[in-house]
Amino acid sequence: MTPEQISQANAELRSKSPLEIVKWAVAQARGRAIVSTNFRPYEAAILHLCVQVQQDIPVLWVDHGYNRPATYKHAEQLKQSLKLNLKPFLPKISAAHRDAIYGEIPSTEDEAGLKEFSTLMKLEPFQRGMKELAPFVWITALRKVQNPNRAELDIVSDDKNFNSLKVSPLFYCSDADMEKYLAQHSLPNEWDYFDPAKADDKRECGLHASWGGKAVEGGAGI
Numbered sequence: 001m002t003p004e005q006i007s008q009a010n011a012e013l014r015s016k017s018p019l020e021i022v023k024w025a026v027a028q029a030r031g032r033a034i035v036s037t038n039f040r041p042y043e044a045a046i047l048h049l050c051v052q053v054q055q056d057i058p059v060l061w062v063d064h065g066y067n068r069p070a071t072y073k074h075a076e077q078l079k080q081s082l083k084l085n086l087k088p089f090l091p092k093i094s095a096a097h098r099d100a101i102y103g104e105i106p107s108t109e110d111e112a113g114l115k116e117f118s119t120l121m122k123l124e125p126f127q128r129g130m131k132e133l134a135p136f137v138w139i140t141a142l143r144k145v146q147n148p149n150r151a152e153l154d155i156v157s158d159d160k161n162f163n164s165l166k167v168s169p170l171f172y173c174s175d176a177d178m179e180k181y182l183a184q185h186s187l188p189n190e191w192d193y194f195d196p197a198k199a200d201d202k203r204e205c206g207l208h209a210s211w212g213g214k215a216v217e218g219g220a221g222i
Helices: 003-013 018-029 043-053 069-081 095-102 111-133 148-152 175-184 210-217
Strands: 033-037 058-062 085-089 137-139 156-159 164-167
Touching: 003 018, 003 156, 018 033, 018 043, 018 137, 018 164, 033 043, 043 175, 058 111, 085 111, 095 111
Parallel strands: 033 058, 033 137, 058 085, 137 164
Antiparallel strands: 156 164
16 A cells, blocks of 8 residues: 555544454455464454454464463463464574573663564564465554554554554554453453563564564574
């Protein structure tokens, strides 16, 4: 889509419900839509929305190996209850192997170290997954309220990191909206989630930031 078409789509979709936006996204994809997840809080909502429109939609999940037990149990619960077509992609090095060689996960004070960690454990397997699944439309759970960087995005955007049309049906939803949706559909939530590639909710792990694409292009060797 051209920038003008994307701008027009955002204007038209702003008044639509998340389910209507998912239907629009799948219709644009010509059979090549995916949804990504990390099973963080509220992500049961985007998965529930997507399987209503396309039951077998591929669900791209980078399992970096650092998830807490509650998150793995949550993922398995949703996989079973929503009959997810889950496509897990793992780093080329295990969490235990990485820790033995490189030490503990970098702290928020080590920005360069965190970017290296993210590239190795999250961005490289994600890019591998995107290449294998080759989506035309990538549906995400991005929301404007999540952090300042995402406030610059919109429902539809041209993702240059992964060469796809990125659609975020929940972009303008508040936490209260998400709570209401989960309650209406009896969906579970997961509050013990922690993303080691961010280490802070206000940081970006690189998937939705311009530096992410450059980091993966530069290689994520071990």
